[in-house]
Amino acid sequence: MLVLVLLLGAALAAAQELPAPRGLSARDNPNDAGHGILLEWKAAPETDGVVAYEIYRLPWRPAEEGAPWTPAQAPDSAWILTGTVPIPATSYVDMDDEVRLGANYNPGYIPRGGVVHYRIRAMGPGDALSAFTPPVTATAHGDWWHTQRWNVLVIALLLGVLMVYFIRRSKEGAELYIRPIPGLQRIDEAIGRATEMGRPILFVLGTGTAGDVATLAAYTILARVAERTAEYQTKLLVPVNEPVMMVMAQATVKEAYLKAGRPEVYNPDNIFYISAMQFPYVAAVNALMLREKTATNFYMGVFHAESLLLAEAGSVTGSIQISGTDRVPQIPFFVAATDYTLIGEELYAASAYLAQDPKLVGPLKAQDLVKAGILIVAILGVLEATILGSGFISNLIEPH
Amino acid sequence: MKRQVPIFLVFLCGLTMVIQFFVPHDYSDVLFQYANDFVIVIGILALPVGIYSLMKNTVNKAMRDPKERIFSALTILGFLVMIVAGLKREWFASSTSLSSNMFNYVLVPAQATLFSMLAFYIASAAYRAFRARTVLAAVLLVTAFVVMLRLIPLPEPVATWNAEFVRWILEVPNMAAKRAILIGVALGAITYSTKILLGIERAYMGTD
Numbered sequence: 001m002l003v004l005v006l007l008l009g010a011a012l013a014a015a016q017e018l019p020a021p022r023g024l025s026a027r028d029n030p031n032d033a034g035h036g037i038l039l040e041w042k043a044a045p046e047t048d049g050v051v052a053y054e055i056y057r058l059p060w061r062p063a064e065e066g067a068p069w070t071p072a073q074a075p076d077s078a079w080i081l082t083g084t085v086p087i088p089a090t091s092y093v094d095m096d097d098e099v100r101l102g103a104n105y106n107p108g109y110i111p112r113g114g115v116v117h118y119r120i121r122a123m124g125p126g127d128a129l130s131a132f133t134p135p136v137t138a139t140a141h142g143d144w145w146h147t148q149r150w151n152v153l154v155i156a157l158l159l160g161v162l163m164v165y166f167i168r169r170s171k172e173g174a175e176l177y178i179r180p181i182p183g184l185q186r187i188d189e190a191i192g193r194a195t196e197m198g199r200p201i202l203f204v205l206g207t208g209t210a211g212d213v214a215t216l217a218a219y220t221i222l223a224r225v226a227e228r229t230a231e232y233q234t235k236l237l238v239p240v241n242e243p244v245m246m247v248m249a250q251a252t253v254k255e256a257y258l259k260a261g262r263p264e265v266y267n268p269d270n271i272f273y274i275s276a277m278q279f280p281y282v283a284a285v286n287a288l289m290l291r292e293k294t295a296t297n298f299y300m301g302v303f304h305a306e307s308l309l310l311a312e313a314g315s316v317t318g319s320i321q322i323s324g325t326d327r328v329p330q331i332p333f334f335v336a337a338t339d340y341t342l343i344g345e346e347l348y349a350a351s352a353y354l355a356q357d358p359k360l361v362g363p364l365k366a367q368d369l370v371k372a373g374i375l376i377v378a379i380l381g382v383l384e385a386t387i388l389g390s391g392f393i394s395n396l397i398e399p400h
Numbered sequence: 401m402k403r404q405v406p407i408f409l410v411f412l413c414g415l416t417m418v419i420q421f422f423v424p425h426d427y428s429d430v431l432f433q434y435a436n437d438f439v440i441v442i443g444i445l446a447l448p449v450g451i452y453s454l455m456k457n458t459v460n461k462a463m464r465d466p467k468e469r470i471f472s473a474l475t476i477l478g479f480l481v482m483i484v485a486g487l488k489r490e491w492f493a494s495s496t497s498l499s500s501n502m503f504n505y506v507l508v509p510a511q512a513t514l515f516s517m518l519a520f521y522i523a524s525a526a527y528r529a530f531r532a533r534t535v536l537a538a539v540l541l542v543t544a545f546v547v548m549l550r551l552i553p554l555p556e557p558v559a560t561w562n563a564e565f566v567r568w569i570l571e572v573p574n575m576a577a578k579r580a581i582l583i584g585v586a587l588g589a590i591t592y593s594t595k596i597l598l599g600i601e602r603a604y605m606g607t608d
Contacts, residue, residue: 033426112426142425149422156418159590210604211439213589216596220603243450244443248604272457273450279511305518312521315528326585328578336529337521344581345588351601359600367591374583 018130026138034112034142035097043090050122052086058117059107071117071135110140167362176365183340184353190320191228194295200235202294208302210244214326218300219252220351226256238271241281246273282306286313299323303330311337407599414597
């Protein structure tokens with residue numbers, strides 16, 4: 001009994017000895033929509049034995065539930081725990097934009113322009129707790145400029161200026177070199193093969209949406225393929241997984257047939273919707289390959305787990321296959337299972353490569369130049385970090 | 401006019417979204433959500449076009465080829481059953497409803513079966529990819545062999561050496577290649593998007 005009392009006394013003494021955190025301040029969290037508060041305090045000395053901090057705030061309540069709480073009138077039980085952070089953290093961002101009204105309102109909500117009160121306390125080993133700090137107050141504001149995204153703006157503007165410059169140069173007649181891309185060079189050959197064999201061509205636009213850049217780039221290649229199939233009068237099948245994509249594909253193919261002077265060959269039924277679900281779509285496309293015995297398969301756009309399922313089925317039927325995607329995890333599958341693969345950016349370069357239009361080639365050169373710049377910065381960054389050990393370049397790239 | 405208006409709309413919407421990226425304010429967030437809701441609305445409005453296309457193709461296939469009739473009938477039957485099963489909210493909201501049972505005990509196993517075929521496809525694709533016909537293919541074969549060795553029990557200290565070497569392969573040369581592709585993709589996407597915004601790239605509209 002005596003031992004227990006002594007232990008309890010020692011624990012109480014330890015709890016009383018744990019000093020309250022010092023230097024607590026609260027301010028609007030920068031670069032947010034207006035529902036965040038940034039709390040900062042001074043690090044406790046190691047000798048204090050602090051292991052973590054508990055962050056408390058006065059809850060939000062809708063107007064019909066009463067006036068906002070103030071530290072002077074709020075009972076101790078009114079304060080709510082919003083988070084616990086272990087040492088060595090000396091800051092905490094409290095963010096909650098989910099407003100719920102009625103009886104089931106969200107007390108953790110931080111209203112834009114509303115005043116929020118905080119206090120914190122330190123936690124020691126066992127159940128040791130310090131006293132609370134005096135309450136601090138802050139108001140959350142929405143920001144009109146994200147200060148950590150200026151680097152993106154600089155690169156985008158630089159790219160824009162270079163694009164305009166190279167488009168001008170290209171229009172003035174300057175010859176801008178684009179390296180050969182085997183996957184694009186073989187398009188005509190692949191279409192010719194299907195024509196000779198008298199078998200259809202399959203064009204898969206992936207399982208992305210019409211809003212994906214890779215899907216939009218795939219339409220450029222579809223337009224080219226459709227133009228050739230119109231000239232050769234080869235059947236072109238385009239199964240799609242989204243109605244919007246189907247309508248876009250029909251418009252693209254129809255325009256290509258018109259351009260080729262063969263509008264009568266165009267059949268909208270060859271561009272059809274199957275399913276928005278990944279595997280039913282794969283099953284239908286694979287069945288299409290086996291039944292129609294397609295001679296050439298194109299896989300262009302966004303692909304996920306279905307990439308290999310499609311490409312292997314095509315390989316079994318002996319089709320010549322050309323693929324292109326910007327999804328890095330799927331690229332090895334396409335490289336292994338198809339004859340030619342457009343890797344990442346090559347898919348986007350297709351329009352410039354195929355059309356050789358100055359307006360399209362110019363931006364490609366600008367992109368290459370920025371890429372070279374990034375490479376130089378990366379090398380300089382590695383050298384700087386290795387030799388000097390400073391983080392100047394990395395801070396420049398990723399501002400804090 | 402028929403082409404100018406869509407290009408102008410693309411420019412306007414695209415520019416708004418570009419500006420939105422740099423403005424973290426609540427109003428900007430609301431605008432973003434609103435634009436996303438529009439995408440969903442457009443998708444829903446286009447759905448009848450997709451259903452019509454699916455039904456038309458299924459019926460045409462059945463009329464053209466007698467061997468296809470059973471599959472076409474199943475497609476139409478499945479489509480109608482799911483529509484009827486989901487006509488009322490209470491019919492599909494419960495976990496024991498016909499709609500849920502069809503989904504959980506027909507569609508999900510069918511999808512899992514198809515997905516499981518990936519294991520066999522990986523094996524056959526790997527067999528073709530790993531044939532050492534060129535120097536690069538031989539390097540790929542050796543690297544893959546070393547990486548796969550990590551998954552089998554090896555005696556010490558070979559296991560530790562192999563684990564370290566594999567970690568280096570994955571974190572240094574492999575990661576470098578992945579990041580190089582990603583940088584290219586990011587720049588390519590920005591350039592392509594800019595071309596779309598400026599109306600230079602128009603193939604997706606059915607015109608170039």
